[in-house]
Amino acid sequence: MINSSNDNIYIITPYLKPWIQLERVLEIASNKNKKITFILRAGEEKKEFVKRLYSEYGFEVFIYEYLHLKLYLANNVVIMSSMNLYESSNEKNIEIGVILKFIAKDYVTFKKDYIFENIFLSKPLLYFKGRFENEYANYREIEEKANSIFDEIGFCVVCGKKIDHHKNPNKFNPVYTRCGECYYKNPDLSSDYNNKVNHCYLCGRKGNYLIGSPFHDDCINKLKKLRPY
Numbered sequence: 001m002i003n004s005s006n007d008n009i010y011i012i013t014p015y016l017k018p019w020i021q022l023e024r025v026l027e028i029a030s031n032k033n034k035k036i037t038f039i040l041r042a043g044e045e046k047k048e049f050v051k052r053l054y055s056e057y058g059f060e061v062f063i064y065e066y067l068h069l070k071l072y073l074a075n076n077v078v079i080m081s082s083m084n085l086y087e088s089s090n091e092k093n094i095e096i097g098v099i100l101k102f103i104a105k106d107y108v109t110f111k112k113d114y115i116f117e118n119i120f121l122s123k124p125l126l127y128f129k130g131r132f133e134n135e136y137a138n139y140r141e142i143e144e145k146a147n148s149i150f151d152e153i154g155f156c157v158v159c160g161k162k163i164d165h166h167k168n169p170n171k172f173n174p175v176y177t178r179c180g181e182c183y184y185k186n187p188d189l190s191s192d193y194n195n196k197v198n199h200c201y202l203c204g205r206k207g208n209y210l211i212g213s214p215f216h217d218d219c220i221n222k223l224k225k226l227r228p229y
Helices: 020-031 048-055 087-091 104-119 136-148 180-185 217-226
Strands: 009-012 036-041 060-064 071-074 077-081 097-101 126-128 196-199 206-210
Touching: 009 104, 036 048, 048 060, 071 104, 077 104
Parallel strands: 009 036, 036 060
Antiparallel strands: 009 071, 060 126, 071 077, 077 097, 196 206
16 A cells, blocks of 8 residues: 555554564655655654654654554555554454545545544644645644634534533534533433434534534535635
């Protein structure tokens, strides 16, 4: 995947300890100025090899707390796997993975839904810019404008009460779309994004919504105008 890709490559794995062959592939990719974005779990930034990713190889590195996802994307191909990019996992573990091949349009949609509007909507614990900025760099500025409309106005999707977003670290995360009272009444409501809620998160309008997308059609259109995808 890395050798053949001319696209922005995403490597999402909680833990990273590459074996010799993978180290060589990454070194060659760096020499060819390939754009690779690593998304790793908190604590991995302390490893010397991870430091080399951005300081020597020039790759981009995001660090997130509680990351458990293993996902690898490039050139309209997605690999979903149980395996961390860890030497012992490669040598000893019994792992499983699925390869998904997309047409270009569907691949862009997959990245938007699972990378841009899922992982990247939560602020990383740490960010190390390599010698390039990936395709998300342009998206980030526009996303901040979209986020800004929630700074002062927001409504609990259950009861419709206004929410103080200055206390909200992840404005688009369904976990944070409820007031404290409604959250503690049913903390597991956001465990299934298809669960029903009663109010638009942005305008407070009463209706039938899903907690994974608690927006009125007018508000969805407003957000789409601010987003490049």
